Amino acid sequence: MTPEFRSGFACFVGRPNAGKSTLTNAIVGQKVAITSSRPQTTRTTVRGIVHRPDVQLILVDTPGLHRPRTLLGERLNDLVRTTWAEVDVVAVCFPCDQKIGPGDRYLVAELAKVGRTTTLAVATKTDLADPQRVAEHLLDIAELGRETGTDWAEIVPVSATSGDQVDLLTDLLAQRMPPGPAFYPDGELTDAPEESIVAELVREAALEGVRDELPHSIAVVVEEMGLREDRPEDKPLLDIHAIVYVERDSQKGIVIGRKGARLKQVGADARRQIEAMLGTPAYLELRVKVAKDWQRNPKQLRRLGF
Structure with a gap:
């Protein structure tokens, strides 16, 4: 007798920079979520889809739950809470290179209010800690559960970077999916529209190497995107026109760089990632504009898609 097909949703939650996006990409086996060493990189719920003969596992990578200082921050926290109330399993990420702190306690206490969802604990970034530190971390996670x-249905140590125990975590999530049909066609790895994937890859490239105050001020909107006409079918070219928004004139100068060098580098890095992800050569044109204090302005947030 063939086992019953299962399908469902699992989401990774945790403080900013807990390794959620890197883990999502490792389980899907391809990049679907942008990653950065900067906290609060994720601003949308990204769905990565894992196809197995007996199960379809849909992973939802969420923004980090944090103490909001802006209207954007409040909306991102709302997004996390909405997501974890709707999924079948919530996996809470606790990076091994950081001690469990008040932010973790707050998150787990908030999650406890949901009640009905199965909850796993994931000790991420085991490659950044020695075995003794990992062991202490696992005991701390168990203690946090008691407090x-x-x-916790399971406490699993993993390293998304080295791939250690990623398959085990995938198995544990898959086993907890309810019986049901596949939600997505075979071969589809994310349900994000191509424009939003492109905007995120441009933002990821723009985040590299910028000073601390700038990352949260960067937003990207794809204005136009489409295959160039009059090209032979075997030599397609994707035309992309995108705008990088910042909050102040001084930031505009930082993003553009001396004689436009930084923006050129951002364009080259983003284009390489876009071509790899979409499988089509691309022409990418970037412009930088100021949307004053957009993180705090409801009208600007709407315009930028938040």
């Missing part, structure tokens, strides 16, 4: 009345 908050959270019954």
Whole structure:
């Protein structure tokens, strides 16, 4: 008798920079979420899709839950809470290179209010800690569960970077999916529209090497995107026109760089990633504009898609 097909949703939650996006990409086996050493890189819920003969596992990577200082921050936190109330399994990420702190306690206590969802704990970034530190971390996670009345279904140490125990975590998530049909066609790895994938890859490239105050101020909107006409079918070219928004004139100068060198580098890095992800040669034109204090302005947030 063939086993019943299962399908469902699991989401990774955690503080900013807990390794959620890197883990999502490792399980899907391809990049679907942007990653950066900067906290609060993720601003949308990205769905990565894992296809197996007996199960379809849909991973939802969420923004990091944090103490909001802007309207954008409040909206991102709302997004996390909405997501974890709707999925079948929530996996809470605790990076091994950081001690468990008040942010983790707050998150787990908030999650406990949802109640009905199966909850796993994931000790991420095991490659950044020695075995003794990892062991202490696992005990701390178990203790946090006791303090908050959270019954961890599993506590799993993983390294998305080295791939250690990624398959085990995938198995544990897959086993907990309810019986049901596939939600997505075979071979589809994400449900994100191509324009939003492109915008995120441009933002990822723009985040590299910028000073601390700038990352949260960067937003990217794809204005136009389409295959160039009059090209032979075997030599397609994707035309992309995107705008990088910042909040102040001084930031505009930083993003553009001396004689436009930085923006050129951002364009080259982003184009390489876009071509790899979409499988089509691309022409990418970037412009930089100021949307004053957009993180705090409801009208600007709407315009930028938040």
